[in-house]
Amino acid sequence: MFERFTRDLRSTVKRAQDIAKFDGANAVEAPHLLIALTRESTGPTARALELLGLSEAAIRDAGDRELVSALRAVGVSAPAGARSVTSSGRTNPRWGQSAKLALERTLEIAVERADRSLEARHLLLALARAEAGIVPRLLAELDVSPGRIEAAFD
């Protein structure tokens, strides 16, 4: 799969690993990929993210709110300073399932569109395709629907 990634997408994926590591996370997860995409400065994906208001700060804030609301749903109040990332000791985070699924869907989307190379925009659309878990809730928190993401590339 990785051989069909453009150089830009490969560097986005690498950046997601660096972000997860810097955050002290156990695993690279879908939100790290989303944050990695926001660090692109040019190109259609950078423009789409800007249009949607998806900045790194906005995503991190929404992640913190989402964690608090996820815990509140089962009657647990998050302690002060609860973060949406964890740090339990891995210096090299593994690939979490949400990130693996997002990368698999990146390929699916490129195949559906008959695009030969895998680009950052395919990854963003792939992230929006998650049916459950943190990303749909994060995007809802940011008031960004999958449809709006698709439209942002038109």
Place this chain on the structure above:
Amino acid sequence: MTNVGTARPDNLDPMEGLRAVVALRELADQLEGDYVLRAIELDWSWARIAEALNVTRQAVHKKHSPRLRAVGIETGRKRHV
């Protein structure tokens, strides 16, 4: 053992309930990292930390020593006693 006073499963959307399970794991991991660090700062032995966490000393050492080293805390042999 009493039940924790959480929302009842029949009142909760699985989308929210399952996300909450993951969030609780994240929270537990975060608290574990924070409190192991605190215990080491207070000079607890790995054996004592392991007993408090109800895991083996090897497990707790393997999980936490790389990160502690990364923040400059040496977790050498003397703690193994």
